[in-house]
C-alpha cells in the first residue's frame with residue numbers, strides 16, 4: 001500500500017477489464033476502487049479523495065468524454081486517464097484537449113499503464129508536499145515580520161538576533177497584542193534549533209488538570225481516561241524549542257515541576273516512575289503583571305528568576321506612535337490582497353484618527369480595526385468613517401475599567417456584585433422580602449436562597465407574605 005496516497009478510481013463497464021486493471025494496480029501497491037458507470041464515478045468523487053481516475057472512453061450512459069468534461073469542471077486538478085479501443089490520432093488529440101492527462105489505446109502493455117499512473121502518483125505527492133511546505137513556512141515567524149521603525153522596535157529586532165543563537169531561557173513580558181508570540185517564533189527560527197520542533201502550549205487554554213499531562217505526558221491508567229501511554233509535548237520538542245504562553249496562568253504545583261524540569265531537563269510522566277530527560281530550550285510569555293502575581297503568591301519567585309535569564313518587553317503601541325502608520329499600511333496590504341479589494345491607502349483624516357487612539361489592545365487591535373475598515377471601505381482609501389468610534393469605546397472602557405476587579409477572581413467579583421445589588425434593593429424596599437423579590441423579578445424563595453448563599457442576614461428582613469394576601473406591609 002502506498003502510504004500517503006489516496007486510492008485511484010477505475011471506471012469501466014466491462015467487468016473483466018475492471019478486474020484486470022484492479023489486479024495490475026493492486027499488485028503494484030495502489031489502493032483501488034472501481035465502478036461500472038461514469039455516473040457512479042461522479043458520485044464517488046464527490047464523496048472521497050482519489051489521486052487519479054482511469055476511465056474507459058466508451059461507457060453505457062454518460063460516455064468517458066462527457067465524464068472527462070464534467071469531472072474537470074468540478075475537480076480541475078484531478079488527473080484523468082482515458083482508455084479506448086479505437087485509437088486514432090484524432091481521438092487522442094481530442095481527449096488531451098478535453099483535459100485528459102494521458103491516453104492509452106487498447107491493447108496496451110501493463111508497463112505503459114503503470115508508467116502513466118506512476119507519474120500521476122508522483123505529481124500528487126509533489127503537490128501535497130508543496131502545500132505542506134507552504135503551510136509550514138507561513139507558520140514560521142521571521143524577524144522581518146516584526147514591523148516597526150521606532151527605535152524601540154529596531155532595538156528589539158537586534159536583541160532577538162543576538163539572543164536567538166544562544167540556548168538561554170527567555171521570558172517575554174508585555175501587554176496583550178504587543179507581539180510576544182512573534183518574538184518567540186523568531187527566536188526559534190533564528191536559533192540553531194530551527195530544524196527541530198517548535199512546540200507551543202497555551203497554559204491558559206488547557207484545563208489545569210490536563211496541562212501537566214500535556215506537558216510531560218502520562219502512563220497508561222494514570223487517571224480516568226488515560227487509556228494509552230502518551231508522550232509529553234516536551235518530548236516532541238526534544239532538540240528544539242518549547243514556548244509556554246500565558247505562563248502566569250499555570251498552577252503552583254505545576255510551577256514546581258516546571259522548575260525541576262528547567263534545572264536539569266528531567267521530568268516524569270504523570271503516573272510514571274521513570275525519570276526522563278530531554279534537551280529543550282524554553283521560552284515563556286505572559287501579559288500578566290508577574291511581579292504582582294509573585295506578591296500575591298500566585299507565582300513562584302524562584303521560577304520567575306529561573307525563567308528570567310533574558311527578558312523581552314515589547315513596548316505597547318501607544319509608546320511608539322510612529323509605528324502606527326507603518327503597521328496600518330502593512331495590514332492594509334495584507335487584507336486588501338486577501339479580500340481582493342482595491343483599497344490601497346489611508347486618508348489623512350483616517351491616519352490622524354488612528355494616531356490619536358491609545359490602543360489598549362495594541363497591534364492586535366490595530367490589525368482588527370484595519371481588517372474591518374477594508375471590509376467596509378468602498379473607495380480606494382480608508383476614510384475616517386470606516387474606522388470605529390474610538391472615543392465612544394474609550395468612554396465605555398473607562399466606565400467598565402473603574403469597576404473591574406483587581407485582586408479578585410471572577411466568581412468573587414460576581415458574588416460581591418450580586419450582594420451589593422440585593423442589599424441595595426432590600427434597603428430601597430425597607431427590607432420587605434416580597435417587594436425586594438418583586439423588584440428583582442425573582443421568587444421570594446429564590447431571594448432567600450441567594451441571601452443565605454451570600455451571607456446576608458435574613459433576620460433583619462421580614463417575610464410579609466401570606467401568599468394569598470397580595471398586600472404588602474412596609
Ligand SMILES: Nc1ncnc2c1ncn2[C@@H]1O[C@H](COP(=O)(O)OP(=O)(O)OP(=O)(O)O)[C@@H](O)[C@H]1O
Pocket residue numbers: 145146147148174175176177178179180181182183286287327363364367
Ligand atoms: N510588530 C509587529 N509587526 C507585525 N505584526 C504584529 C506586530 N506585533 C504584533 N503583531 C500582530 O498582532 C497580533 C497579535 O500579536 P501576538 O499574538 O504576538 O500578541 P501577544 O503579545 O502574544 O498577545 P497576547 O498576550 O494577547 O497573547 C498578531 O496577529 C501579530 O502577527
Ligand SMILES: [Mg+2]
Pocket residue numbers: 180181245
Ligand atoms: Mg500571545
